[in-house]
Amino acid sequence: MTHYQNADELKSLLLGKRTDYTSEYAPQLLQGVPRSLNRDDLQLADNLPFFGEDVWYGYELSWLEPNGKPVVAVAEFRVPCTSTNLIESKSFKLYLNSYNQTRFASWQEVQASLIKDLSNTAEAAVKVSLYPVDDCPALAIANSAAVKIDDLELNVDNYQFNRDILSAAIAKDSKDSKDIVSEHLVSHLLKSNCLITNQPDWGSVYISYTGKQIDHKTLLAYIISFRMHNEFHEQCVERIFTDIIEFCQPQTLTVFARYTRRGGLDINPFRSSENISAPQSRTIRQ
Structure with a gap:
């Protein structure tokens, strides 16, 4: 649980509250959450250590033509990580629903x-x-070329978030070595809980880096430690990025989480040390 969970900025959100759906265009339904809430917790200043964006896909966008005939489309939304606010997901769904009976x-x-x-x-x-x-x-x-780390043998008895797990991610012989590797890894065991409703959020996390080799079992244990952690999707990804940077000190790093769909939307936060865009694709779970 994060210390900002009871922040005043979260108390006015529609998330977790009984809400009436409207099918007439209503932009006032949209709500933002200040990114500073978790970034203050991560001690991130204005000069962010990453580039990135939050890529959303809307699979249930529909509106009416002038003659009243419905139209249905898939929408891609890309929100820069430098924005003041992230888009709160329930308000986003309510807002998109308001297009249903509106003529354009x-x-x-x-x-x-x-x-x-x-x-x-x-x-x-x-x-x-x-x-x-x-x-x-x-x-x-x-079609991903990432190496899946989920099949590694691992004893787990604690599901509370623990960033210190990563302190053992670089073996002593690797620390003393000049060897540099480049790896593209994936775990489908990322699971956290919504900061407000405690509903489970399921995702696959893709981690690409160049640097001293990161121990795969240690990285997997760290990812599993998010299982009972309460934060928004975007915040979890920034936490993963900053923790790997601090403990593993890679030369380059990209963290891309592809979360499963809920209410017609999936969220795909992308953070990278390189100024590149997130891939335009989805996984079979989405």
Whole structure:
């Protein structure tokens, strides 16, 4: 549990409260959460140690043409990690639902509306792309070359978050060695809980790095320690990134978590020491 869980900024959120759904366009439903809440906890100043974005996919976006005929699309949203706020997920779902019975003149008008409202909430420029459901690159299943670490033998008896596990991630002989490796690893055992509702969040975390070799069992134990941890998706990924940087000191690092879908949205936070964009793809779990 994080010490900012009872922060005043979280008390006004719709998350965890009984809510009436509206099907008429209502941008006021969107709510932002200051990124500073967990970044203060991680001792991150304005000069962030990473680049990145939060990539959302909306699978249930629909609106009406001027003649009343429904349209359905898949939407990709990219929120820069430098935005003042992250987009709170329940308010995001309610907001998208408000398009259902609203008439728009064109796909371009819908896109412009989404960009304006989301950018206002995030307090940064949000990118939005709309695709037909049968012609969407984001719906392609990614063929990953990542090495899965989940099959390693590991005794686990504690599921409380423990960053100090990573203190043993670099073996002594590796610390003393000049050998540098590049690895692309994945674990599908990432699970945390919503900061407000305590609902489980399931995901796969992809970790790519160049540096002293990180012990796979230690890294897996660290990932499993998130199992009862309460934080938003974006915050968990930034915690993983900063912990690996501190304890393992890689030359380069990218952490990309692909969370499973809930209410028509999946969230894919991407943080990297390199100024690159998140891949446009999904996993079979999404």
